Amino acid sequence: MRDKQLLHNDSSNSKENPNTGKPDDIDPKKVLNKKSFIEKWEQSPYWFVSGSYKVLHSIWMVVMAVGMFLAWLIALLAT
Numbered sequence: 001m002r003d004k005q006l007l008h009n010d011s012s013n014s015k016e017n018p019n020t021g022k023p024d025d026i027d028p029k030k031v032l033n034k035k036s037f038i039e040k041w042e043q044s045p046y047w048f049v050s051g052s053y054k055v056l057h058s059i060w061m062v063v064m065a066v067g068m069f070l071a072w073l074i075a076l077l078a079t
Helices: 002-009 028-032 037-042 047-078
Strands: 014-016 023-026
Touching: 037 047
Parallel strands: none
Antiparallel strands: 014 023
């Protein structure tokens, strides 16, 4: 559903039919090649930007690991 909405809502990716005023040809490769903010941040050519991604990603992984351990420990003690 979301892919169809992206294809229909992206006016820069379509050619308008002069008779109907509706888009005719949509290039799916153009829609699929769009990168998300996270992908752009991770693959940035600037070392500070990609470095900040790696640092924050690492911190987030540690926080998630601690949270999973605490959830496991609470579940273990509750049963």
